[in-house]
Amino acid sequence: xxxxxxxxxxxxxxALVTVLALSGAALSVFPAAERxxxxxxxxxxxxxxxxxxxxxxxxxxxxxxxxPSGRITAYxxxxxxxxxxxxxxxxxxxxxxxxxxxxxxxxxxLHRSLFLGDGGRIAMATGAAAMLVxxLSGAALxxRRTGGWRHWFAHLRGPLAxxxxxxxxxxxxxxxxxxxTTALWMTASTFDLVPTGVEIPSPIAEVSxxxxxxxxxxxxxxxxPVAELRELSFPYPDDARDVFTLKTDxxxxxxxxxxxxxxxxxxMTGWDRVSETIYMLHTGQGAxxxxxxxxxxxxxxxIMGATGALIWLAGRRGRPRIxxxxxxxxxxxxxxxxSEGGSTWxxxxxxxxxxxxxxxxxxxxxxxxxxxxxxxxxxRIIVLAATYxxxxxxxxxxxxxxxxxxxxxxxxxxxxxxxxxxRSFPAYCGFAHAVVAAVxxxxxxxxxxxxxxxxxxxxxxxxxxQALGEALGLDLKLSHQPIxxxxxxxxxxxxxxxxxxxQALTAILRFALPPVxxxxxxxxxxxARFKAGDLIGVMPEGSxxxxxxxxxxxxxxxxxxxxVKKHPGGLCSGLLTALEPGDSxxxxxxxxxxxxxxxxxxxLILIGAGTGIGPLAGFVRDNKRHRxxxxxxxxxxxxSDFLYREELFDWQDTGHLSRLVPAVSRAARPEYVQDxxxxxxxxxAALIGAGARVMVCGGRDMASGVADALAEILAPxxxxxxxxxxxxxxxxxxx
Amino acid sequence: xKSLLATLALTTALTLPGLAMARPVSMTTTxxxxxxxxxxxxxxxxxxxxxxxxxxxxxxxxxxxxxxxTDWYRATGGDTAQVNGITGAxxxxxxxxxxxxxxxxxxxxxxxxxxxxxxxxxxxxxxxEVAIPLTTSGAGTPVNGRRYVAQFAYDM
Numbered sequence: 001x002x003x004x005x006x007x008x009x010x011x012x013x014x015a016l017v018t019v020l021a022l023s024g025a026a027l028s029v030f031p032a033a034e035r036x037x038x039x040x041x042x043x044x045x046x047x048x049x050x051x052x053x054x055x056x057x058x059x060x061x062x063x064x065x066x067x068p069s070g071r072i073t074a075y076x077x078x079x080x081x082x083x084x085x086x087x088x089x090x091x092x093x094x095x096x097x098x099x100x101x102x103x104x105x106x107x108x109x110l111h112r113s114l115f116l117g118d119g120g121r122i123a124m125a126t127g128a129a130a131m132l133v134x135x136l137s138g139a140a141l142x143x144r145r146t147g148g149w150r151h152w153f154a155h156l157r158g159p160l161a162x163x164x165x166x167x168x169x170x171x172x173x174x175x176x177x178x179x180x181t182t183a184l185w186m187t188a189s190t191f192d193l194v195p196t197g198v199e200i201p202s203p204i205a206e207v208s209x210x211x212x213x214x215x216x217x218x219x220x221x222x223x224x225p226v227a228e229l230r231e232l233s234f235p236y237p238d239d240a241r242d243v244f245t246l247k248t249d250x251x252x253x254x255x256x257x258x259x260x261x262x263x264x265x266x267x268m269t270g271w272d273r274v275s276e277t278i279y280m281l282h283t284g285q286g287a288x289x290x291x292x293x294x295x296x297x298x299x300x301x302x303i304m305g306a307t308g309a310l311i312w313l314a315g316r317r318g319r320p321r322i323x324x325x326x327x328x329x330x331x332x333x334x335x336x337x338x339s340e341g342g343s344t345w346x347x348x349x350x351x352x353x354x355x356x357x358x359x360x361x362x363x364x365x366x367x368x369x370x371x372x373x374x375x376x377x378x379x380r381i382i383v384l385a386a387t388y389x390x391x392x393x394x395x396x397x398x399x400x401x402x403x404x405x406x407x408x409x410x411x412x413x414x415x416x417x418x419x420x421x422x423r424s425f426p427a428y429c430g431f432a433h434a435v436v437a438a439v440x441x442x443x444x445x446x447x448x449x450x451x452x453x454x455x456x457x458x459x460x461x462x463x464x465x466q467a468l469g470e471a472l473g474l475d476l477k478l479s480h481q482p483i484x485x486x487x488x489x490x491x492x493x494x495x496x497x498x499x500x501x502x503q504a505l506t507a508i509l510r511f512a513l514p515p516v517x518x519x520x521x522x523x524x525x526x527x528a529r530f531k532a533g534d535l536i537g538v539m540p541e542g543s544x545x546x547x548x549x550x551x552x553x554x555x556x557x558x559x560x561x562x563x564v565k566k567h568p569g570g571l572c573s574g575l576l577t578a579l580e581p582g583d584s585x586x587x588x589x590x591x592x593x594x595x596x597x598x599x600x601x602x603x604l605i606l607i608g609a610g611t612g613i614g615p616l617a618g619f620v621r622d623n624k625r626h627r628x629x630x631x632x633x634x635x636x637x638x639x640s641d642f643l644y645r646e647e648l649f650d651w652q653d654t655g656h657l658s659r660l661v662p663a664v665s666r667a668a669r670p671e672y673v674q675d676x677x678x679x680x681x682x683x684x685a686a687l688i689g690a691g692a693r694v695m696v697c698g699g700r701d702m703a704s705g706v707a708d709a710l711a712e713i714l715a716p717x718x719x720x721x722x723x724x725x726x727x728x729x730x731x732x733x734x735x
Numbered sequence: 736x737k738s739l740l741a742t743l744a745l746t747t748a749l750t751l752p753g754l755a756m757a758r759p760v761s762m763t764t765t766x767x768x769x770x771x772x773x774x775x776x777x778x779x780x781x782x783x784x785x786x787x788x789x790x791x792x793x794x795x796x797x798x799x800x801x802x803x804x805t806d807w808y809r810a811t812g813g814d815t816a817q818v819n820g821i822t823g824a825x826x827x828x829x830x831x832x833x834x835x836x837x838x839x840x841x842x843x844x845x846x847x848x849x850x851x852x853x854x855x856x857x858x859x860x861x862x863x864e865v866a867i868p869l870t871t872s873g874a875g876t877p878v879n880g881r882r883y884v885a886q887f888a889y890d891m
Binding site for chain 1: 770772785797799857858859881
């Protein structure tokens, strides 16, 4: 619901809000420039002294104004001709032109009304209202995504566009709420919807009719510092009944031009002060620094607009059409989808198609539409549940748990749950677990135990599909292709073989960079831009499911390198390990921004085993700034599968690598990486205490062993791997 | 309250459409190219003692800016009822603005003065931009304004 409130105003008002933000950002510069260029009066200078100086320089002076920036402007008549200048308060003489800046005027008119008068003002006010709705709904979404308001600035992961959108939003939202609320107030004031108006001093005492009192002899002027002055208007020449009008920060009053006496005074009203404060907060006039800050925050709007549109497009593309969907009452299989960004719908479509091919009649719907009383013909219910943020229900599953609890006696229809998530988050598949707990609490029969799909892995999904097929007695093949990016042809230039002695052929394969199109260069897609830790997908012939391999090199290295272990009967690993230099293979690039060492100089603890060394070696190779790196590398046999042995020793000499700890499992004293970590627990705890980042790459068993070892090591410090994960300081790439 | 009623009565007396004691008077105001946004203009009349009698026209629709027409604002207390029904759009720089009103005969050759206050956003306020005695002989003779008004004349 909040997402829809955020999305539609965002897309509809995108252009309007962008114009508002850009013109507003440009306008924010002017008050600051004026503040810097305006000479400030000496402390203690009174209005009387200033006015006398100006009168000496310009005898025909009519009005002196002081803007909130402190700039003083005088207006005068000289032999009937009007003149004006910005005044240097030290001399009373003009120092610059007082004409308004044409660019500022043009921008103001654009910002306020698109040059369209009242209609334009209403359009821009609508834009401001859209901005406010976007800011508030966006803030709610950020809080939901990061797991609560207290985690507002929590570390983010995920695709660049989505991350950038939230990174910018959570800072800019404060300025945007302020700017849009004050904008709405100012528009309301323009259309007389809020009270305005300046008090007029109540009955002006009788003027004396005399003229010619010296300015310095007027006590009110002598008692008012220039810093409080807003405006001083002089009486018309030869009009003895006219008066001096003085406006200050406190109010407005009239002075007799013959006696200098104060003829009337009225203080500023509360409403005036409110209006004035709002004007200042919106324009930055009188608060130049705030204005600049608001302007900078407004610059985030075009960035959020572009990334927001990209997120929406990607979500749309990621949600396929489901053909031949059956009504809930007639279907024998009910497929319920809990999806946030739309990718789980893609899996649902694949499953739907496969079940239809197997002769089932299937109904697909969102989890939020759960209605067991309607599933009259159902033989089974399958729930595909993603997780949002800290174990929260995703968008299309809102209210599911409540409906589940409210439902009467559980029908005798078995139910299966498949969770989708990212193993590097602490609440991995948290919502799916909550659903299973609710199902068990209801006493619902289980079709199969909970299974999970990590980071949209087609392999995980295919494996679960096989199990489902067995449970249903169907031949079910789930070959899900999320969205296969454009593939390129990679030609092998070098291979190094290891592990032959332990009957586990492992090869480091180095490919030449494929040619990159201009479009890919511009958009940074395909092989135009990649870093160690990103993935390449290889599609073996006769299979629709790509296999992913971690990259051990970055674009700047000038080659593409992966580490592949030959699995017995493995289709793809067999193909790759059989390549000879000159042979080529088709592959595509998939970014893996969650698995990067990141910037900064905090130490890195890299932990890997077997082929997991690939991306870690890539990080070490790229460590040109000599950040402290501690590498724990697990292998079977020192002589046979010590991958990157020569390079690692070289990198130690050149300072790319601070320390290398090999753990050999088939040695006189067998040891796994987790043992090496425990042996080194003191230093590990100290490094993590000092802000070190832990990166783990390798098999699932190794990764859980490492997590257990780290939990033990960190126990005395009060930290846990889960806390480190939530801070983005503990990341895994596990297969 | 008494003074307010008196003012209203006078205002009504200024313009008497369709009556024998009134005549159509066209007023032409040409603005300078002062290089700013549209000008707000208040056209009003004072008597021989300088006291405000009533308003003829207000060019500019946003009452929150009326305080910048300083003399008119001081005389009326910013009372928008004074210009109800006789309010039009602000006048752009360099433009000519013309209105025709039925003015009471009694206003002419009786010491009344027509004033124009002008104001432009972010530029100086210009009260009493024009002050021209209402006389039958003065009709058709243009006068210059102080800052924003290049020329003003009334014809009948």
